[in-house]
Amino acid sequence: MALSPHWSAEWLSIWEAPDGWVHRRYDRPHAEGSVRRGRLLFQTGRADMIEKYGDAIDHFRTLGWDVTAFDWRGQGGSGRLAEGDTGHVEGFDRLIDDLAAFHADWVAQGEGPHVVLGHSMGGFVTLAALAAGRIAPDAVVLVAPMIAMRSPIGQWAGTRFARWQAGRGDRFRPAWRRLETPAAATARQKRLTHDLARFADQQAFRRMRPELCLGSPSWHWVAEAFRATAALRDDPGLARIETPVLMLVAQADRLVDARAAGRVAARMPNAILVCFGQGCAHEILREADPVRANALAAIDAFLTRRVGAPG
Helix, strand or coil: CCCCCCCCHHHEEEEECCCCCEEEEEEECCCCCCCCCEEEEEECCCCCCHHHHHHHHHHHHHCCEEEEEECCCCCCCCCCCCCCCCECCCCCHHHHHHHHHHHHHHHHCCCCCEEEEEECHHHHHHHHHHHCCCCCCCEEEEECCCCCECCCCHHHHHHHHHHHHHCCCCCCCECCCCCCCHHHHHHHHHHHCCCHHHHHHHHHHHHHCHHHCCCCEEHHHHHHHHHHHHHHHCCHHHHHCCCCEEEEEECCCCCECHHHHHHHHHHCCCEEEEEECCCCCCCHHHCCHHHHHHHHHHHHHHHHHHHCCCC
8 A cells, every 4th residue: 555665563652542542653753864844643534544644654754744643543553433344433523532632642742843634534623623722733734624525415415314324223334335346446446546556555455454444434424424524614613723724625526525625715814725636536645646746745835834944
């Protein structure tokens, strides 16, 4: 999965949330020979794990960032909230609490500047924590943030259908069954990335480390995602965010709604929106190299302006 050739378990540890939940944590200093720029907390999306973004993490390390990450509660190496490989949350407030507590510990552990980068669901949790005043980093980068769910039947009908399904007995019931046929894999690839090699690496990693991987979300997860993202879009706290925010969106994203993300960015006083066209799917930092390079360049330029150049 485009892992760093130097990936090692020595960079992994555990972090215990205030309620005792054990999370898997990753810490690695900036690359040898680079000038230190600060600290970057890199948070992934639903069903992801730290290893999936090893090449992006290496990119930031070569630019001088000390990089930290942790697997979200219920996924990766941070335990499960449902039987088997079904992804589940009772409510996203718990993930926001985890991020707020971790961020407080992390900031206290080292000198900044401190930057938080959140992809997809990680972007939603980051923005929700920011709007609530639960975190106050020096800058934030949101990559394809889950600010509204894409639904073939629209937001209103999608929300009500998910609530109806979630209320039909078993709240842990998976929303769909993950198929491993070639056709299903191709459909997933098109939703995620145009880079066939990176997608093949991801498939191989699932076979190699199934204990770190999730399948479909529960219907309760889907219903909560519709509810929580709608609440964030209406949150008056968005207009009070003073932190500089860079938001990268893929206009052809089939998982989250880029137009809703753009409307939210417009309400934030210090937000910059960068849009990618038809050649970009949901996983912007795992896209084909030309798109990925443009995205990383936009992030570096933003951070240089907002928190300073190295040295």
